[in-house]
Amino acid sequence: MSGTGDGLHVVPIDTPSLGDRSYLVHDGSAAFVVDPQRDIDRVLEVLERERLTLTHVLETHVHNDYVTGGLALSRATGADYVVSAREEVAFARHPVEDGDVLAVGDRIRVEALATPGHTFHHLSYVLRDGDAVPGVAVFSGGSLLYGSTGRPDLLGAEHTDRLARLQHASARRLGAALPGDAALYPTHGFGSFCAASQSRASRSTIGEERASNAVLVQDEASYVRDLLAGLGPWPDYYAHIAPLNTAGPAAADLSPPRQVGAEEIRRRIEAGEWVVDLRHRSQFAGGHVPGSYNFGTDGAFATNLGWLIDWNAPLTLLAATPDDLAHAQRELVRIGVDRPSGAATGEPRQWSDREPARFEQAGFAALAAESAVREVPVLDVRRADEFAAGHVVGARNIPLHELRSRIAEVADDEVWVHCQSGYRASIAASFLVAPGRRVVAVDDHFSAAGAAGLPVTVASG
Template identity: 65%
Template sequence: MTELRELTIVTIDTPTLGDRSYLVHDGEVAFVVDPQRDIDRVLALLDEHDVRLTHVLETHLHNDYVTGGFALAARTGAAYVVNAADAVSFTRTPVTDGEVLAIGTRMRVTALATPGHTFTHLSYALVDAATDTAVGVFSGGSLLYGATGRPDLLGAEHTHDLVHHQYASARRLADLLPDEAAVFPTHGFGSFCSATQSDATSSTIGRERQANPVLVQDVDTWVRELLQGLGPWPAYYAHMAPANAAGPGEPDLSAPAVADAVELRRRIEAGEWVVDLRTRTAYAAGHAPGTLNFGLDGGFVTYLGWLLPWGAPLTLLGETSADVARAQRELVRIGIDRPAAHATGGPEDWATGALASFPTATFADLAQVRHHREVVVLDVRRADEHDAARIAGAVNIPLHELPTRVGEVPAGEVWVHCAGGYRASVAASLLDAAGRTLVAIDDSFDHAAEVGLHLVGPESA
C-alpha cells in the first residue's frame, strides 16, 4: 500500500514588504494565496514542483502591495477567486462566505468571511479530504502571529466598525478551527498592514488562542490598546486597493533607458528624484550632488514609496545592473512600474563635477560635540518613537514628512539620527541636496543614553 503524502505548502516570502504568499499542492494541482506582483517567482515554483495551477485566491484587495493574482490567473488559465462583494472591474470567480472550493481530489478550501482589515476580507480554511484533516487557515490580514491586521487603513470613519469586526473575526477562526490547525497569514512580518509586529515564523490556532491579545483580552481592552498603538502608514497605500480592483497586469522588468552624467544632472536640476541605491556608508563618502540615498540594504521600497511624490519620474543609480534590476522588482510590487532612466557604475560616473560628501558619526560623538558647541539635533523617527524616548532638545520631523518640511529644520549644523541609521541616511541626503551642513549619525539609538546623552520621555512632553 502506497503511503499517502502530505499536502505541500510552500511559503513565498517578500521580506522587504513584510508579507507572505503561499503555494499549496497535492503533487498534481495547486492553488496560490495572495501572490505578489512579480509572478515569475510563482511560475518558477510551479515548474520546480511540476504541478498545475488551477486557482488563485485573494484574501482581500490589498492595501500594501499590487497583487499578481490577476496576471497569474491570466497567464496560467487558473480561476481567479475574489470575494463576490468586492467592487472590481475584471471578470473573476466570485466566492462568498461558507462556499467550498474543491481543488484536485484532496484539497477542500472553505471561504470564511473575516472582516476587520477590510470589510470584505476572506480567510480560507484548508482540509485534506483524504484524511479529513484540518490543515490550516490562510488568514490574510485577519488573524496574524500574536497580532491582527490593522483596521484603520480604509479611513478614520470606518475604523470603529472595522476594529470590532476584526475582534469578532479572529474569534470566529479560533472557534471554527482545531488547535492543531496551522495559521498562514499574509501580513505580520514587518508590513505596516499589521497592527503590531511579531518575530514568530509559524503558529497554530492553539498557540494563538493562548497568547494572541485578540483571543485573550476582552473586546474593550483589546480595542483600546490596539488603537493606541497604531502609527502612520506609507502614503503609497492609498494607491494599492484601486490598482488591485482594476486588475493589474504583469510588470515590465526590462532595463530602463540609460542616462549619462549630463542627463542625470539635467534631471536633478529639473527637480526629479535621482536615487543612489548604494549603502549609506558608500553614499556619505562620495555621491553625485543632488542625488538621494535609499540603499538596497535597508527599507528601500517602503521609504522610497512613502516619500516619492506619486507618479513622479524616478531614476535609479546602482553599482551593477543587478542592483537596478533588484530595485525595479521591489518597486513594481507597489505599482512604481517604469523608472525614467538608470545608470550603473559609481558616483564618479554619475557626476559632471566634484562629488559631494558628509561625515558620519555615533551618539558618543554627538555627546562630545555638544560639550563644545551648539548643534541642531534632528530626530527623523516617527512621532510615537520620539515621544517614547528622545534626546533633550532634539527637533522631531518624521522622515516621511521631511521632503515638505526641510525648510523647518533650524539653522546651523544638523546632526540627524533615527533608530538605527537607515532613515537618518535618507534624511541626510535630503538635507545635503538642500545645501545644509550636516552629520549623519549611523548608530543604534539604544547607545544614546549609554554615552551620557540626556533622554526624556512622555512625562516631559
C-alpha cells in the same frame, strides 16, 4: 517547505522588504496560491521546479500595501482567480462567498470564511485534507496575525471603529472554528504597516494564538480601545494601491530601463526630478551626485521611497551594478512604481561632471563627545511613536515621512540626524544636504545612545 499533514505542503514566498508572505500549497500534483505579489516569476519557478499544476489563485482581500500579481498569474497559468463576490472589481474572477468550498485536485479542499475587519469583504481560507472536517491550516490574510491583527483604519476614519469590532469577531470566529494544532498562515505581520502591531514570531498555531493574542484574550471593548490607541501612520502610497488592485494590474515589466548619462542626470536634477542613488549609505556619504537622494537597497527601500516620492513623478535610478538596479525595479513594481524614466550603473564620477557631494557619518559616541563641549542640534527622524518611547534629550523630532514638507524647520547651518539604525538618517541627510546644509548622519543603532553617555528619556508605563 513546511508540511500541514501527510502529503500536503505549504511553500511560503516571503517579501521581507514589505513585511508580507504569499503561499503556494500543493499535494505533489495540484496547487493553489494565496495572495501572490506582483513579481509572479517567483511562483512560476516553484511550479516548474515541483512540476505542479496551478488550479486556483486566491485573494484574501483587496490589498493596500502591494500590487497583486493574482490576475497576471491567473492569466499566465489558466488558474481560476478567486476573489470575494462582494468586491467591486473591473475584471472577470471566480467569485466566492462565505462557506464556499473549492476543490484543488483530488485531495485538497479550501473553504472560504468571511472575516471582515482589515477590509469589509475580507476572506480567510481554511485548508482541509480531503473530506476531513477539521481544518489543518488557515490562510488568514490580514485578519488573525501572529500576536496581532490586521489594522482596521486603512479605509478611512469613518470606518475604523466598525472594522475594529468586526476584526475582533472575525478573529474569534477563526479561533473557534479551527483546532488548536491548526497552522496559521497570515499574509501580513512581518513588518508590514498593514499589521496593527508587530511580532517576531515566524510561525504559530490557532492554539498558541488563543493563549496569547490580545484579540482572542481581551473582550471587544478592551481590544478596540488598545488597538486604536496603538495605531500609527502608514505609507502615503497605500492610497494608490487598492484602486490599482480593483482595476486589475497587468503583469510586471522588469526589463531594464533606458540608460542615461551625466548630462541628462544633471538636467533631471535641475528640473526637480527624483534621482535616487541605490548604494549603501556609507558609499553615498563618501561621494554622490549633488542633488541626488539616497535610498539604499539594503533597507526598506520601496516602503520609504514610496512614502516620500510624489506619485507618478519621473524617477531615475543610480546603481553600482545591474543586479542592484534589477533588485530595485522588482521592489518598486510591487508598490505600483512600474517604470523608472531612466537609470545608470557604475559610480558617481560616471554619473556627474561636477565634484561629488559628501557628508560626514559618525556614531552616538561622537555625538556625546561633541555635546559635552557645545550645544549640538540633533534631528530625530523616527516616527512619533518611536520618539515617544525614548529619545535623546533636546532632540527635535521630524518623522522622515514629514521631512520634505517641514524641511524649513531644520537649522540652515548644522544638524546631526539620527534614526533607529542609520538607514532613515541617510535618507534624511540626502534631503538636507541637497540644498546645502551641513549634516552629520549618525550611522549607529539608537540603543547605543544611552551607553555613549547621552541623556535619553524612557517612556513610562
